[in-house]
Amino acid sequence: MTIELFMQQLANGISIGSLYALLGIGYTMVYGILRLINFAHGDIFMMASYFMVFSVINFNLPWYAATVVVIIASVALGVLLEKTAYRPLRNAPRMSIMISAIGASFLLENLATYLFTGVPKGFPDIKILTRAVNLWGVSLSVATIITPFTTLILLYVVLFITNKTKIGMAMRAVSKDFETAKLMGININKVISTTFIIGSSLAAIGAMLWGSKYPSVYPLMGVMPGLKCFIAAVLGGIGNTTGAVLGGFILGMAEIMLVTFLPSLTGYRDAIAFIILIVILLVKPTGLLGEKVTDKV
Amino acid sequence: MKRVLSLSICLLMVLSLFTACTKKEDDVIKIGVFEPLTGENGGGGQQELEGIKYANKMYPEVLGKKIELVIVDNKSDKGEATTAVTRLIEQEKVVAIIGSYGSGVSIAAGDIIKNAKIPAMGASCTNPMVTQSNEFYFRACFLDPFQGRVMANYAIGQGAKTAAVIMQNGDDYSVGLGNFFIEAFKELTGSEASIVDVSEFQVNESDFNGILTNIKAKNPDVIFAPSSATAAPLIIKQARALGIKSLIMGGDTWENPAVIEVAGVDAEGIVLSTFFDENDPATEEAKVFVEGYKKELAGKEPIIPAVAALGYDAYLLVRDAIERAGSTDGVAIRDALNATKDFEGVTGVINFTSEGDADKNIAVIKTVEEGQFVYIDTVEVK
Numbered sequence: 146m147t148i149e150l151f152m153q154q155l156a157n158g159i160s161i162g163s164l165y166a167l168l169g170i171g172y173t174m175v176y177g178i179l180r181l182i183n184f185a186h187g188d189i190f191m192m193a194s195y196f197m198v199f200s201v202i203n204f205n206l207p208w209y210a211a212t213v214v215v216i217i218a219s220v221a222l223g224v225l226l227e228k229t230a231y232r233p234l235r236n237a238p239r240m241s242i243m244i245s246a247i248g249a250s251f252l253l254e255n256l257a258t259y260l261f262t263g264v265p266k267g268f269p270d271i272k273i274l275t276r277a278v279n280l281w282g283v284s285l286s287v288a289t290i291i292t293p294f295t296t297l298i299l300l301y302v303v304l305f306i307t308n309k310t311k312i313g314m315a316m317r318a319v320s321k322d323f324e325t326a327k328l329m330g331i332n333i334n335k336v337i338s339t340t341f342i343i344g345s346s347l348a349a350i351g352a353m354l355w356g357s358k359y360p361s362v363y364p365l366m367g368v369m370p371g372l373k374c375f376i377a378a379v380l381g382g383i384g385n386t387t388g389a390v391l392g393g394f395i396l397g398m399a400e401i402m403l404v405t406f407l408p409s410l411t412g413y414r415d416a417i418a419f420i421i422l423i424v425i426l427l428v429k430p431t432g433l434l435g436e437k438v439t440d441k442v
Numbered sequence: 443m444k445r446v447l448s449l450s451i452c453l454l455m456v457l458s459l460f461t462a463c464t465k466k467e468d469d470v471i472k473i474g475v476f477e478p479l480t481g482e483n484g485g486g487g488q489q490e491l492e493g494i495k496y497a498n499k500m501y502p503e504v505l506g507k508k509i510e511l512v513i514v515d516n517k518s519d520k521g522e523a524t525t526a527v528t529r530l531i532e533q534e535k536v537v538a539i540i541g542s543y544g545s546g547v548s549i550a551a552g553d554i555i556k557n558a559k560i561p562a563m564g565a566s567c568t569n570p571m572v573t574q575s576n577e578f579y580f581r582a583c584f585l586d587p588f589q590g591r592v593m594a595n596y597a598i599g600q601g602a603k604t605a606a607v608i609m610q611n612g613d614d615y616s617v618g619l620g621n622f623f624i625e626a627f628k629e630l631t632g633s634e635a636s637i638v639d640v641s642e643f644q645v646n647e648s649d650f651n652g653i654l655t656n657i658k659a660k661n662p663d664v665i666f667a668p669s670s671a672t673a674a675p676l677i678i679k680q681a682r683a684l685g686i687k688s689l690i691m692g693g694d695t696w697e698n699p700a701v702i703e704v705a706g707v708d709a710e711g712i713v714l715s716t717f718f719d720e721n722d723p724a725t726e727e728a729k730v731f732v733e734g735y736k737k738e739l740a741g742k743e744p745i746i747p748a749v750a751a752l753g754y755d756a757y758l759l760v761r762d763a764i765e766r767a768g769s770t771d772g773v774a775i776r777d778a779l780n781a782t783k784d785f786e787g788v789t790g791v792i793n794f795t796s797e798g799d800a801d802k803n804i805a806v807i808k809t810v811e812e813g814q815f816v817y818i819d820t821v822e823v824k
Contacts, residue, residue: 150659153684157651255480263484265672267704277683284685359648361676361704365482369646404652411653412611412642 149282154405156283160358162397163293167351168374169381169389170303171344177320177384178340180239184246185226187371188253189345193219193352194268194362195261201269208271216349223345224338232334250371257364265363268356275357288357295354299347300390307386312339320384369415376422382435391433396421470510471770473760474530476541476551476562481518482645482672485700486749487543490565493750494540496735497757504764512536516547523547524554531558537770538563538763540756543749545569545586546614552576559772561779563760565752566694566717569618573798578772580779580798582755582787583694583717584805586615590622592715592805592821593666593691598630600689602663606639608653608677610669613645619668619693627666638662647673650680658686668693675704682708689713697748702813709810718748718789719806719817727758728788745815748789748806755787 168190175183196218200211230249234242274288307313312335318326319336327333355370356362374389377396381388396418404411425432475494478487491513498511512534514526523542530536531554539555539562542548548567555562556576564572564581568589573579597605605627609620624637638660641653654677657665665688667677674696681690689711696714705712720736723729731754735746762785764770767778785792793801807818 147659150655153655153658154652157649157655161649161651258480258484262488263478263480263482264488264698264700265485265675265704266700267675267706270706277685279685284683286683355648359676360679360706361648361672363482363672364480364484365646366648369648400649401652404656408639408641408653408656412644414647414652415644 151405152281153283154401156285156289158398158401159293159394160285160289160397161401162394163296164351164355164358164370164393165374165377165397166390166393167292167296167299167347167354168370169377169393170300170386171347171351172375172378173381173383173386173389174303174340174344176378177386178316178337179231179242181231181242181246182375182383183344184243184371184375185230185249185253186344186348187367187374188250188257189219189223189226189367190348190352190355190370191257191362191364191367192222192253193345193349194356194366195257195266196349197269197352197356198266198362208269208273211269212353215353216346219349219352220342220345223341223348227337227341232337254364254368261364263364265361268360268362270360271353271357274354286358288354292354292358295350296390296393299350300386303343303347303386306343312336316340373418376418379422379432380425382432385432385434385436388432388434395433470508471504471764472510472512472534472536473757474527474534474536474539474541475511475513476516476523476527476530476539476547477513478518478542478544478547479513479515482670483518483544483695485671485698486566486695486747487515487518489698489743489747490541490543490749490753493735493747493753494565494757496738496750497754497761500734501758501761504761505768505770509761516542516544516551518544518547520546520550523550527551527554531555531560536560537772538760538775540565540753540760542567544615545572545618546612548572548579549614552579555579559776561760561763561772561776563756563779565756566749567615568694569614570797570799571614571618577798578776580759580794580800582752582759582789582792582800584802585799586619586693587622587626588803588823589693589715589805590619590624591626591823592807593693593713594623594626594630595821595823596713596715596807596819597627597664597666597689597691600664602689603631604636604638604660604662605664605666606641606657606660606662606688607637608641608643608650608657608665608667608669610673611642611644613670615693615695616668616670617642620666623666623668643673648676650677651684654681654684654686657681658684662688664689664691666691669695671695671698671700674698674701675709678705678712679708694748697808697815699743699745699747702810702815710812711809713807713809713818715805715807715821716748717806718746718751719808719820720746721817722806722820723788724790725786725788727786731788751788755789755792758787759785759792 196215377392378389381392516523516526545567568586610616691713697716763778767774
């Protein structure tokens with residue numbers, strides 16, 4: 146193996162890993178607050194890609210204006226989803242709300258199939274992001290280079306919001322103890338809506354970067370990334386934001402390294418992700434950075 | 443009380459079975475259409491369905507009765523496929539079935555079709571196993587061993603000495619065609635080492651950078667990647683982004699406008715084999731079809747998809763067989779299909795082999811130029 150090949154694979158791993166990380170933050174935040182695995186997260190990501198296709202191709206918006214529209218639309222969708230599918234079930238057993246999440250996911254996928262058909266659409270070509278750069282024999286697109294940095298910056302922003310702002314303090318309180326936080330006068334609905342706003346906008350930004358690298362937009366495009374990012378979040382310790390980012394990078398790297406060193410097993414790449422999930426659940430159920438939570442009696 | 447209730451419900455259910463049998467609609471003949479309308483092959487399935495619907499519009503009757511198309515969606519999924527086909531047979535009581543796009547779902551439905559003795563006509567499912575040891579499954583298209591050989595032939599004609607193959611794990615079409623290509627390529631070059639890399643990927647995968655980086659290091663002359671129209675543009679785009687200059691080739695599924703739309707300029711120069719070319723109508727029927735269907739497609743699709751032409755042929759073959767059989771009995775229709783002689787379809791003159799495959803030895807090779815599929819050659823393999 147040449148050093149060039151290895152460097153290229155390293156870059157591939159970092160780039161896919163940072164995309165997993167970006168989407169993983171959305172999962173982990175919702176889980177942290179609501180103890181809900183938001184299965185529809187991958188589908189919000191899919192819808193964001195469609196919003197981008199329509200705003201650029203059908204409404205001829207320049208890409209930066211389209212980005213704003215896409216983020217707003219995705220946030221609206223995320224909040225709407227929370228209000229209709231999750232809020233009415235807030236006091237129901239956790240299993241019901243999880244099933245509601247799976248239902249919401251199928252609803253979005255089928256709605257997209259109905260509205261936009263199964264034929265893949267091309268993600269708009271954002272020239273600044275798709276331009277190819279050759280660094281020491283490694284071919285990269287600009288999107289590949291900026292994705293890890295974007296992820297780290299957004300991680301910092303999310304950490305800042307949760308740790309340094311008033312709403313962040315409320316989020317942490319809700320995450321620790323739902324009932325008590327409510328009694329202390331925290332507006333639970335506002336906190337939860339904010340969580341979905343942050344999660345959905347991260348999904349929208351993720352969709353932009355994903356689309357620039359993998360420009361095929363179709364109704365089931367969110368399924369695999371959704372599952373992988375969920376695994377990334379569990380791997381890092383679900384509920385922990387930094388953990389989700391760490392998990393994303395590890396998962397992306399593990400997948401690409403499998404392809405690099407064991408090329409005959411490339412067909413089992415997804416299996417690796419699930420094996421990692423199972424091993425983590427067996428060895429360290431709380432994930433790499435997860436805290437052990439004792440259930441209050 | 444409970445027991446009485448449950449007993450009476452049981453009784454009702456049993457009775458309903460009889461009523462379902464006695465109710466018979468004598469004024470229509472139902473033909474099932476078994477296609478993926480959603481899932482990864484949703485795009486291609488839709489194109490094929492449009493061709494079948496157009497054929498139904500042109501030839502709406504048989505034996506003096508109206509033909510009703512009963513359309514079910516197999517969702518590109520083998521599990522759904524068996525459910526969908528069972529529904530067509532048990533509930534809808536169709537007399538024949540057309541479909542499906544995608545060999546995997548067709549193979550999955552094969553046993554049910556065989557046991558129910560309902561003849562089925564595949565339009566574009568190219569894997570040999572679809573009709574193998576199934577006397578009720580027929581098809582209107584050529585087979586993958588042929589297609590694989592055609593593509594290997596073409597690659598070698600272009601001066602290729604080495605090839606890499608990318609296939610989708612678990613997809614019978616992709617793996618089948620990939621392996622037939624490998625076989626033919628090795629045989630034609632006379633060298634085991636001519637296939638430098640074989641990589642597999644899984645359904646709904648978007649990231650091909652890993653396998654393409656490995657392939658780049660081996661620098662093959664051609665990359666053959668039989669895959670769905672969803673995966674194809676991603677493979678093409680990522681290969682070009684990595685700086686791979688090799689000729690990229692695919693199978694019949696690639697003749698889909700979505701491939702060009704999504705891959706953009708990177709689609710230029712890809713090569714694929716397909717069933718039909720609208721600029722070179724093989725029969726009288728084809729001329730009429732091209733003219734009429736072009737009008738139907740105006741504004742929707744730039745060219746007639748080959749799978750629509752095959753869907754059209756599949757419908758005509760079934761209708762012709764019912765007409766000749768003079769009945770809607772499954773076995774009678776099957777025998778009539780077997781007796782098909784020099785049927786003038788739009789994709790050529792059709793006769794069936796003993797396996798129930800259309801005896802076709804012509805494939806059309808196309809490339810992409812300036813965002814359009816362009817005809818290169820018609821290949822005949824004896």
